[in-house]
Amino acid sequence: MTITVRFAPSPTGRIHIGNARTAILNWLFARKSGGRFILRYDDTDAERSTREFADGIATDLDWLGLKPDEVYRQSDRFALYDAAAAKLKADGRLYACYETAEELDYKRKRQLARHQPPIYDRSGLNLSDEDRARLEADGRKPHWRFKLDQRDIHWDDLVRGEVHIDTSSLSDPVLIREDGSYLYTLPSVVDDIDMGMTHIIRGEDHTTNAAVQVEIFEALGARAPAFAHHSLLVGADGKGLSKRLGSLSIAAMREDGLEAMAVVSHGALIGTSEAIEPHTGMDTLLQAFDLSKLSRAPGRFDMAELENLNARIVHQLSYDDVRVRLAGMDADGGQGFWHAVHGNLSKVQDAGEWFGIIYGDMTGEIADEDRDFISQAAAMLPDEPWGETTWKSWTDEVKQATSRKGKGLFMPLRLALTGKQHGPELAALLPLIGRERAIARL
Numbered sequence: 001m002t003i004t005v006r007f008a009p010s011p012t013g014r015i016h017i018g019n020a021r022t023a024i025l026n027w028l029f030a031r032k033s034g035g036r037f038i039l040r041y042d043d044t045d046a047e048r049s050t051r052e053f054a055d056g057i058a059t060d061l062d063w064l065g066l067k068p069d070e071v072y073r074q075s076d077r078f079a080l081y082d083a084a085a086a087k088l089k090a091d092g093r094l095y096a097c098y099e100t101a102e103e104l105d106y107k108r109k110r111q112l113a114r115h116q117p118p119i120y121d122r123s124g125l126n127l128s129d130e131d132r133a134r135l136e137a138d139g140r141k142p143h144w145r146f147k148l149d150q151r152d153i154h155w156d157d158l159v160r161g162e163v164h165i166d167t168s169s170l171s172d173p174v175l176i177r178e179d180g181s182y183l184y185t186l187p188s189v190v191d192d193i194d195m196g197m198t199h200i201i202r203g204e205d206h207t208t209n210a211a212v213q214v215e216i217f218e219a220l221g222a223r224a225p226a227f228a229h230h231s232l233l234v235g236a237d238g239k240g241l242s243k244r245l246g247s248l249s250i251a252a253m254r255e256d257g258l259e260a261m262a263v264v265s266h267g268a269l270i271g272t273s274e275a276i277e278p279h280t281g282m283d284t285l286l287q288a289f290d291l292s293k294l295s296r297a298p299g300r301f302d303m304a305e306l307e308n309l310n311a312r313i314v315h316q317l318s319y320d321d322v323r324v325r326l327a328g329m330d331a332d333g334g335q336g337f338w339h340a341v342h343g344n345l346s347k348v349q350d351a352g353e354w355f356g357i358i359y360g361d362m363t364g365e366i367a368d369e370d371r372d373f374i375s376q377a378a379a380m381l382p383d384e385p386w387g388e389t390t391w392k393s394w395t396d397e398v399k400q401a402t403s404r405k406g407k408g409l410f411m412p413l414r415l416a417l418t419g420k421q422h423g424p425e426l427a428a429l430l431p432l433i434g435r436e437r438a439i440a441r442l
């Protein structure tokens with residue numbers, strides 16, 4: 001049996017780090033087992049789902065390097081759902097209900113006032129053919145509920161361990177709305193059966209759905225796949241992420257210049273017993289990945305931690321890794337430039353600033369009290385060719401001649417040559433700046 005998993009986003013928005021984590025875990029699980037990774041758009045909600053969001057999600061997954069083996073849209077597959085619904089109706093598992101939202105709300109409030117659990121009272125089940133005909137003649141349209149078996153459903157969740165849910169504690173779920181549209185619950189099961197899903201890896205907000213879905217799998221003559229319900233991410237403040245999705249969208253992270261592998265490493269290892277280490281390629285991440293290392297506690301997402309991880313990845317990237325992205329920054333062949341600056345970058349795009357500083361027409365900063373010292377130092381600049389040792393031999397001489405040392409020696413030179421207090425090693429920068437520009441700046 002081929003291991004088969006899916007990432008099933010509803011294309012009603014772009015994906016954020018929380019959904020991306022689900023995609024990453026599924027992709028890794030499939031790759032690790034030589035299985036199939038399916039991308040399935042849960043787009044039965046025609047009003048909220050858009051093609052643009054679906055395309056955006058595809059772009060995000062592609063950028064993350066999570067290539068699906070197969071792609072499906074639920075909106076292409078209604079015939080299958082209709083057939084399943086017809087079977088459930090024929091078997092008496094799907095029954096028509098006619099209450100309005102207000103009536104249901106009223107029932108719930110009354111139950112709560114009586115300290116009863118607000119579970120649907122199954123009035124729909126007791127309607128006779130005449131009752132239904134009368135309601136429909138009144139202009140009411142049915143919505144359809146799945147009749148739960150009201151029993152203990154249990155499974156060995158790959159993250160949460162043994163889970164028991166008594167479905168008598170749940171309302172019979174609505175599977176089809178009044179307008180005939182499907183809620184996510186049934187199409188998902190129909191597809192999971194049709195596509196041969198062996199494992200469902202998703203957020204723990206679906207744990208209760210799983211109990212309902214186990215019953216639907218069985219009602220459709222199938223066996224439920226294995227489940228792994230991972231915890232959800234919370235922010236550094238311990239609160240859920242949902243309110244701040246904008247900046248946490250994968251699109252925003254890409255536009256901000258984060259490395260896809262930083263996002264993937266973070267998404268894969270957050271909330272696991274594994275240290276969050278930077279992985280520059282999927283191969284080492286695959287080795288570190290194991291679903292059983294996922295903790296049940298919520299994973300804590302901290303943008304500062306992701307940025308830190310990003311910087312650590314950038315420090316490991318070779319010139320070849322970034323050559324295409326450094327287009328136009330290839331003075332001196334580019335390699336030396338990357339070598340000099342990359343250890344100081346948080347993001348690859350920040351190389352642009354250093355490119356301007358090294359090769360551009362800039363004036364550094366010289367404080368009045370350093371003017372004489374800087375002129376003296378300028379006069380001592382050696383002739384070219386310059387190399388890695390030029391900085392040391394030059395500043396050794398300047399030190400002797402001016403008796404300045406430490407910060408008093410180096411900081412004015414750094415400020416004059418780069419205009420910045422911090423940055424890459426001057427030993428690496430100086431040969432790239434070159435004598436002509438250095439003289440001009442000093």
Ligand code: GLU
Pocket residue numbers: 008009010042184188201202206
């Ligand atoms: N479309 C559902 C969601 O985005 C999928 C849940 C599932 O994986 O079954 O929450």
